[in-house]
Amino acid sequence: VTTFKMPEEFGSVLDKQVIGPTTENLIKLDFPVQSFKPKVQIAFQVLPGQCPRKIEVERRRRLYLTFDIAQLLASKGIDSDQLMPRHHNPDNMPTIEEKKDPVFPIYLPLKIFDNDGYDCRTPEEWISLGMEPGSHDRKPVPGKALLPTDDVLGHEDPKSQKLIYKWIDVGVLDYDKETELYLVHKTDKNGLVRDEEGRPILNGGITPQG
Numbered sequence: 001v002t003t004f005k006m007p008e009e010f011g012s013v014l015d016k017q018v019i020g021p022t023t024e025n026l027i028k029l030d031f032p033v034q035s036f037k038p039k040v041q042i043a044f045q046v047l048p049g050q051c052p053r054k055i056e057v058e059r060r061r062r063l064y065l066t067f068d069i070a071q072l073l074a075s076k077g078i079d080s081d082q083l084m085p086r087h088h089n090p091d092n093m094p095t096i097e098e099k100k101d102p103v104f105p106i107y108l109p110l111k112i113f114d115n116d117g118y119d120c121r122t123p124e125e126w127i128s129l130g131m132e133p134g135s136h137d138r139k140p141v142p143g144k145a146l147l148p149t150d151d152v153l154g155h156e157d158p159k160s161q162k163l164i165y166k167w168i169d170v171g172v173l174d175y176d177k178e179t180e181l182y183l184v185h186k187t188d189k190n191g192l193v194r195d196e197e198g199r200p201i202l203n204g205g206i207t208p209q210g
Contacts, residue, residue, distance in 0.1 A: 028190070028192070029191065029192070030139060030140060030171060030191075030192045030193045030194070030200050030201075031130075031139060031140060031141065031142045031171065031193075032129065032130060032131070032132045032139050032141075034129055034132075035129040035130060035139075035141045035142055036061060036142065037057055037061060038057060038060040038061055038064055039120045039121060040053065040056050040057055040060060042056050069144055069167050070166070070167045080146060080165060080166065080167060081164055081165045081166070082106060083106070083110060083146060083165065084106075084110075084146065084158070084159070084163075084165045085106050085107045085108065085109060085159055086106070086159050086160070086161050086163075087157075087159045087160065087161060088107075110146075111180070114180075123175040123177075123180075123182070124175070126141055126172065126175070127141065127172070127174065127175050129141050130172075137202040137203055138202060138203050138204065139200070139202060140171025140172055140173055140185065140193045140201060141171065141172040142169070142170075142171065142172070143169075143170050143171070143172045143182075143184065144167045144168065144169060144170065145167070145168055145170045145182075145184045146165050146166070146167055146168075147165065147166070147168045147170070147184075147186065148163040148164065148165055149163075149164050149165075149166055149168075150162075150163060150164070151186075168186055168187075169186070169187045169191065170184040170185060170186055170187060170193075171184065171185050171187060171193030171201065172184050173185055173193075173201060173204045173205050174204035174205070183204065183205070185201055185205070
């Protein structure tokens with residue numbers, strides 16, 4: 001009779017013993033699961049025959065994932081790149097005869113047209129979606145932001161004519177009440193929100209060092 005000896009890397013041995021397909025979510029994310037769940041106005045307990053809350057949440061989650069803001073705007077004839085004001089030379093303005101649209105350049109910032117009257121959550125509620133039960137760290141919340149594709153020039157001159165603006169996947173880190181602006185960070189090619197050293201960005205990017 002010999003004693004049973006557990007392999008030193010028992011976890012890796014179990015990982016290799018995969019039989020058939022799995023329903024486990026193997027995609028690595030830096031976002032909490034609840035941050036993808038839509039807000040619904042349905043009771044937690046419903047009468048027989050009514051749609052359960054969990055099913056309605058999942059239906060809307062899948063529906064909203066099919067929406068693309070760039071395509072929705074394009075279907076209405078809106079070019080997302082033209083939404084951002086640029087520098088214009090008053091001595092070189094297009095004329096009506098040249099049939100260039102727009103004749104009058106865009107100069108008003110988007111925030112002037114911002115309307116939160118139909119928002120289903122307050123900014124504080126959106127940010128709080130980054131908190132997971134039992135955790136003291138706040139993770140980013142997934143979102144889309146209209147940002148320049150050139151980060152360097154975008155910081156130096158956001159209104160440069162050379163810039164191209166696109167809707168980009170971001171992680172929402174924080175919200176400033178005074179400026180009413182969100183702090184966001186672009187996701188990497190794997191959809192993760194990481195700093196320059198490859199570490200997850202938590203608590204709005206604030207570290208013990210500041």
